[in-house]
Amino acid sequence: QAGLVSPECPEQLLIALEPEAASIYCRKLRLHQLIDLSCKPLAKGLAPEHPIDSSFRQAREQLRRSRHSRTFLVESGMGELWSEMQAGDRYIVADCGGGTVDLTVHQIEKPQGTLKELYKASGGPYGAVGVDLAFEQLLCHIFGADFISTFKAKRPAAWVDLTIAFEARKRAAAPARASALNISLPFSFIDFYRKHRGQNVETALKRSNVNFVKWSSQGMLRMSPEAMSELFQPTISQIIKHIDDLLQKPEVQGIKFLFLVGGFAESPMLQRAVQAAFGSACRVLVPQDVGLTILKGAVLFGLDPTIVRVRRSPLSYGVGVLNKFVEGKHPREKLLVKGGRSWCTDVFERFVTVDQSVALGEVVQRRYCPARPGQRRTIINIYCSASDDALYITDPGVRKCGTVSLELDELGQPSGARREIRATMQFGDTEIKVTAMDISTAKTVRASIDFLSN
Structure with missing residues (x-):
């Protein structure tokens, strides 16, 4: 119906499972294209001040210069990571996206290099949008759920501006951050609240007794690192539990690598939590340009759809x-x-x-x-x-x-x-x-x- 292929040749359209595509791409990466979180010891429960050392900076720059190259698609041999893998080695790919987190478990088969799925793909609604919902709940607590609902209906463009402002601060959140995060409130939000409630937003903030959130005279909410961390915790805790539940299953024993991919995998908050939870059990790896991992893997899957030799029926x-x-x-x-x-x-x-x-x-x-x-x-x-x-x-x-x-x-x-x-x-x-x-x-x-x- 979308016109992607003709009805006479439906086989021209291939469907790729996202974590499976990420798995196909990750197995072709070289070591300099990966960030090995397990190699970075935690300092007092926090990530180190310089999460990416000079060698990783050089690798990032090298990858940036060759980003438009297509060599990653046509290499005949596997990357250096592949050379460390033996027949029977198992790994998990955690696709952490905006709405969901999807997990898949694969086992390497040599010498042909095909993959065998060990456990049916599983997932849950634990994506980055959970952090956005936690922020919305915080606003409801401060300004009232009825006001936020009315504001979203009456001023949709301003609500989008507010969510974009929060998205930028969310990406800047990190475990080692010591300074506050400023989130701009649109003028229409401040003005609408004054007309709707008969008081200013600063008064509402003081009356709410919300810890670690202050008002700035520049028209911003000042969120302490602790406040931002609280927004992340429910979602991250669910992701950690989901991965841990999978690791407890008998058919998923002996995992060697855990790959974090997807947009949410860029978050230092999530990286640190996964490293702390599973870094001692397996190597936790994050590909450079992690947000493009699935796209590149889907292309590789299209070139060779037989790469996954055995799957698990989901139903x-x-x-x-x-x-x-x-x-x-x-x-x-x-x-x-x-x-x-x-x-x-x-x-x-x-x-x-x-x-x-x-x-x-x-x-x-x-x-x-x-x-x-x-x-x-x-x-x-x-x-x-x-x-x-x-x-x-x-x-x-x-x-x-x-x-x-x-x-x-x-x-x-x-x-x-x-x-x-x-x-x-x-x-x-x-x-x-x-x-x-x-x-x-x-x-x-x-x-x-x-x-x-x-």
């Missing part, structure tokens, strides 16, 4: 079918009598279960018969579930994610002849390819399902 996938009704096994409410035969309706027949390993190109086939003789069309509904024990398509959490409709041409066969439909699902790619074929006529229809959807 259970199957079809809805009619099975012969078995008394005592199937519930009575699922009984359907047609043509003198008893059927159990709404049966969820799984092709693959959640978190099951699926190799690239792996195919699962099933054979079905039309429900009644002379049927001119068969419709195969495809369902998915986050559970591995769903029995019926009406069970909680089961939803339809696709449909394949196959026209059945009339055959010159006896009316009682058995007719078979072969349903095929091909897994392991970023999309599931579904095929239904009429065995009698070889007529085939195809469909694709987003393998990455939840």
